[in-house]
Amino acid sequence: MFYFYHYYEKKVGPFVSLSGLEIKEQMKIQSELTTPFHIENRNEWYYERRKYLEQLVRSMFIEKGGLPLLDVPHYMAIGECPFLATWFEDSEYIKIPVDEFDLQSISFTYGDTFPTFSTRVIENFPMEYRNKVYLFDEIIEIIQKCGLPQDSWDGTYESPCYVEVQVWSDTPIKHYRTF
Numbered sequence: 001m002f003y004f005y006h007y008y009e010k011k012v013g014p015f016v017s018l019s020g021l022e023i024k025e026q027m028k029i030q031s032e033l034t035t036p037f038h039i040e041n042r043n044e045w046y047y048e049r050r051k052y053l054e055q056l057v058r059s060m061f062i063e064k065g066g067l068p069l070l071d072v073p074h075y076m077a078i079g080e081c082p083f084l085a086t087w088f089e090d091s092e093y094i095k096i097p098v099d100e101f102d103l104q105s106i107s108f109t110y111g112d113t114f115p116t117f118s119t120r121v122i123e124n125f126p127m128e129y130r131n132k133v134y135l136f137d138e139i140i141e142i143i144q145k146c147g148l149p150q151d152s153w154d155g156t157y158e159s160p161c162y163v164e165v166q167v168w169s170d171t172p173i174k175h176y177r178t179f
Contacts, residue, residue, distance in 0.1 A: 002098040004076040004165050006176075007084040010092045013178040015074050029132070053113050057166055060133040061107040068168030069105055076165035078143070081150040083161050094176050098136075105169035108139040111149060111160025129160070139163060 008014045055073050061068060076096075077084060085091035088150055109116045117131055140171035149160035168171060 006076045006094045009088040010090040015173050015177050025116050057133050065108055067104040073166035073168050074173050078163040079091045079148050081162040088118050100172040101138045107166045108134040109164045110142050
């Protein structure tokens with residue numbers, strides 16, 4: 001059985017997203033977080049790119065028959081990924097079994113969305129999983145072929161470090177929120 005993991009800052013709580021906010025508000029909130037992950041490279045370009053990529057992934061998911069119920073996703077990872085815990089000053093995680101999700105409302109990328117759709121990464125490190133969005137059965141095939149990335153991650157941006165899960169529904173997320 002697969003589990004989806006959601007890592008978060010303990011003082012903020014799980015499944016709190018900046019994605020639905022205006023860019024200026026995202027930047028303001030992000031500037032108040034103190035870990036290097038949140039401080040580095042978080043300029044207006046980053047937030048505009050993130051918004052673009054979220055809509056690209058959503059469109060590609062719909063083209064494959066996915067049924068997103070939200071405009072922006074909640075983010076998770078397949079399997080435990082200690083690297084994601086380093087993104088937060090006081091990290092916590094929630095682990096949810098895959099069978100709690102409606103598979104028609106979740107998409108996947110083999111790696112973080114940013115490098116998965118980065119032109120530089122695609123050109124210099126062309127792998128079959130670049131520039132693609134997967135449905136559940138498809139990502140299982142890629143995992144069987146390539147393994148979970150966190151098991152062999154080399155620590156570089158170009159190398160996938162986890163399978164990203166985009167949850168396009170508040171079910172079952174709403175049961176795990178603390179606010």
